[in-house]
Amino acid sequence: MKILHLADTHIGYSAYNKLDDNSINQREVDVFNAFAQVIDYAIDSKVNLVLHSGDLFDTVRPSNRAISFAIGQLLRLSNAGIPTVIISGNHETPRLRETGSVFKVFEHIENLHLAYTGKCQTFEFGDLKVHALPHCADKELFEEELDAMKPDKKFKFNIAMLHSAVSGLAVFRMNEFNELMATDSQLNQDWDYVALGHYHEHVEVGKNIVYAGSTERFGFGQVGQPKGFVLLDLKKNKWKFHEINIRPMLDLRTIDCNGKKADDISTKIQKSIEKADLEGAIARQKLQDINRRELGLLDTGHIRKLTKDTLHFELRPATLEAGQKIASQDAAFDSLEREFVSYLDKAAVENADPKKVEALGLKYLAGGLEE
Numbered sequence: 001m002k003i004l005h006l007a008d009t010h011i012g013y014s015a016y017n018k019l020d021d022n023s024i025n026q027r028e029v030d031v032f033n034a035f036a037q038v039i040d041y042a043i044d045s046k047v048n049l050v051l052h053s054g055d056l057f058d059t060v061r062p063s064n065r066a067i068s069f070a071i072g073q074l075l076r077l078s079n080a081g082i083p084t085v086i087i088s089g090n091h092e093t094p095r096l097r098e099t100g101s102v103f104k105v106f107e108h109i110e111n112l113h114l115a116y117t118g119k120c121q122t123f124e125f126g127d128l129k130v131h132a133l134p135h136c137a138d139k140e141l142f143e144e145e146l147d148a149m150k151p152d153k154k155f156k157f158n159i160a161m162l163h164s165a166v167s168g169l170a171v172f173r174m175n176e177f178n179e180l181m182a183t184d185s186q187l188n189q190d191w192d193y194v195a196l197g198h199y200h201e202h203v204e205v206g207k208n209i210v211y212a213g214s215t216e217r218f219g220f221g222q223v224g225q226p227k228g229f230v231l232l233d234l235k236k237n238k239w240k241f242h243e244i245n246i247r248p249m250l251d252l253r254t255i256d257c258n259g260k261k262a263d264d265i266s267t268k269i270q271k272s273i274e275k276a277d278l279e280g281a282i283a284r285q286k287l288q289d290i291n292r293r294e295l296g297l298l299d300t301g302h303i304r305k306l307t308k309d310t311l312h313f314e315l316r317p318a319t320l321e322a323g324q325k326i327a328s329q330d331a332a333f334d335s336l337e338r339e340f341v342s343y344l345d346k347a348a349v350e351n352a353d354p355k356k357v358e359a360l361g362l363k364y365l366a367g368g369l370e371e
């Protein structure tokens with residue numbers, strides 16, 4: 001039995017300003033394409049089952065375009081006779097029950113099995129039982145459901161699906177976002193495979209306990225991470241990660257600007273840009289220890305010309321520290337980080353240390369923690 005495990009497709013995500021030929025945000029289209037590539041693979045290689053471990057959509061209320069795209073792709077699987085199980089993730093689960101789930105519109109698609117009501121549901125496929133635990137709005141409920149999840153010995157194979165953090169994994173150690181967390185002992189049951197979603201980097205956290213990772217990169221924190229899906233052969237007890245082709249995202253080598261004048265820095269930026277293959281790429285140039293005056297004097301118009309073939313290019317002064325004022329003349333080339341810091345400067349932060357809020361916000365924007 002060949003099983004394809006994917007997760008965190010975030011359909012509906014969009015970013016940056018570039019549009020495609022149909023005037024649709026190019027990153028939104030990229031995310032569509034990544035998903036379609038996985039579906040193509042599933043159909044072409046005739047897998048027996050597809051498992052999606054949550055965050056199919058980027059938001060609780062996806063656009064009509066996102067919903068119709070997703071339906072179209074899921075129907076391709078359905079028409080090919082490939083059963084598919086999807087659990088809801090934190091991105092698409094409404095906090096209020098009254099909001100209702102977008103998953104409800106998929107309920108009548110043949111061969112599609114959905115778990116999105118905050119409870120573990122099981123689905124049987126011959127000698128395999130899939131135990132699918134969606135994201136829960138309530139932490140205690142999630143714990144209860146997770147504790148109750150046990151392999152069913154009447155079946156030859158048992159797979160668990162969940163969308164959560166895992167304790168013990170370095171990136172989740174702080175648990176600062178109060179996210180749902182599964183412990184090693186909860187996961188180390190007699191599962192043949194645990195199909196995880198939530199963490200965007202593909203990683204095996206324990207024997208056959210696997211994050212498929214996201215199918216696209218959603219921030220510079222994911223530079224260098226291959227993206228794709230996992231192909232699992234239950235009988236052979238083996239799985240393999242398959243990389244898909246997505247748009248390059250890169251961090252150019254950091255330029256040390258300490259004591260340097262704007263002209264000199266501009267030349268270095270130009271060389272750095274010319275050396276890299278940036279056509280169609282998403283790229284960032286970090287500027288270490290740049291003097292604020294020199295930053296304001298950089299010829300951003302020229303840099304913009306040099307990078308016109310990129311999908312997105314940003315300069316990132318690495319000296320950005322808490323409380324620093326952002327000069328308004330930089331606005332034309334502002335990164336989200338600078339925008340955020342300047343916003344915080346003006347906004348009143350209540351009941352919290354503004355510096356902590358800023359540090360946390362910048363961490364989120366770096367992409368490493370926003371799953």
Ligand SMILES: [Mn+2]
Binds near residue numbers: 089
């Ligand atoms: Mn996610």
